[in-house]
Amino acid sequence: MTTDHEATFLASLGWSEFFSDQLTDDDHGLIPRRIAEVHRSRLSVTSLDGLIRLTISHQLNTSEFAVGDWVLVDPDDDRLVRRLERRTLLQRRVEGRQGQQLGAANVDTLLIVTSCNADFNVARLERYMALANQAETTPVIVLTKADLAPDVAEYEAQAKALQRDLAVVVLNAKSEDAASTLGPWSGFGQTLALIGSSGVGKSTLVNALAGLSGEGSQATGGIRERDAKGRHTTTARSLHAMEGGGWVIDTPGMRTLHVSDVQEGIEQVFSExxxxxxxxxxxxxxxxxxxxxxxxxxxxxxxxxxxxxxxxRVLRDENDKNTPKMTGPKGNKVLQKRR
Incomplete structure (x- = not known):
């Protein structure tokens, strides 16, 4: 039986009717847990007592799980029983691989982080926007290193023109008010995910949002001033509690994003x-x-x-080229192999 304390904790994690409605009589005695870490041979979930490593089958493919997934667990031995359907899912198709690479699940807001320097690239930001739209998350552009740019207003204007009614936030990730600036999207029960190139301040923002410091903080790295490119400091996705009551997922730096399966997302970016x-x-x-x-x-x-x-036109053509097509007679269609 779930205690009031446990129920409040689950609510802070984003547990809602969407997930509780998926429970059946067969799930009696199982408890919901949220995936905090995904590794090649193990899955960890967050709980009131901290991270718990799940007992999983050797045949289980952990790549089919994403940080942010909700799963049902047997409390007697922490055994994974099943995963619940996702409300939102960030995923992308990786060049040369079959299927989609899962990014983060059940995310409410995707913070697309870029800095006010040479990293700012309108075409790349539109790709991130298409990904966010397709996943049915709310995209927010976060412009960092604003204290180093003489023309912040120009960056802000270009970002706002990316999509109708798009929220754009300008901040210094190292400032004391960085977390409070993102308060509208980081409240109780909300889940944020961050995406962007290396060196733009994602890990610094995660540390600020989660109140992390010292050994418990995410490693941060600088950028090369000649081209504004950073070093990869985050190598895996992970779930962190935010001081505002919500949760934040950091992701590895991603400069190149090949679009596929995001037709609706592209249409929303270019709604005009x-x-x-x-x-x-x-x-x-x-x-x-x-x-x-x-x-x-x-x-x-x-x-x-x-x-x-x-x-x-570039995004449309690339998406058409990369999105697998179904071919064959009606009722017996198969996935067409891509050349």
Whole structure:
């Protein structure tokens, strides 16, 4: 039986009706736990007593689990029984690998972290945005190293133009108010995940949000000033309690992101193009040379930047190329092999 203390703890972790509605009579006696660490041969969950290593089968493929997953555990021997369905899932297809690489599960807000220097790249940020949208998480752009940039307002304006109604936060990750600045997304029961290149301040932000210091803190690294590229300091995903009552997931630095399976995410990033396309003369308009193209008309009138359309086309084509297609007769379709 769950105690009031345990129930409050589970609520702080993000336990909700979405997950409790998945419980059946067969789950009587099992307890919900949230995955805090995923390794090649082990899974750890967080509890009131700290991290607990689960008892798992030798045949279990831990790559099918993500930090943030909810699982049901037998309290007698900490044995993993089953994983619950996810509310959101961050994942990406890695070049040369089959299937998707899982990033983080059941995330409410994805903090897309970039710095006000050479790391700031609009095209790469749009890729992160498409990933966040497809996962059905709320994206927030976090601009770091603001204290070192003479033109912060310009970076902020470019970030806000990435997507309609996008929240953009400007801060110094090392300042005392960094955690409070992110307060609207880090409250009780909320889960944050951070994504971005190495050296932009993700681990510093995790330390600030979780109140970590000394040996318990995430390692941080600097950047090369000539190109603003950082060293990888986070090598695995992990779940940390935030002082505001929520939880934060740090992720390894990721400079390159190949898009696939994110068609809806791309449409949301480029919503102005998606909406204009509905007024094109041809339903399958490529927005390149067709007569009656509303998108090209917007470019000619100056209401749509040509470079914005060019970046949309790059992402659309890359997503089409990388997303596996189903082929074969109806009722017996198989995954088409990619060349």
């Amino acid at each position: 193009i998606t909406e204009l396309a509905e007024h094109c003369r041809f339903r399958d308009c490529t927005h390149d040379h067709e007569p009656g193209c509303a998108v090209q008309a917007a470019v000619k009138s100056g209401t749509l930047a040509p470079e914005r359309l060019a970046r949309w």
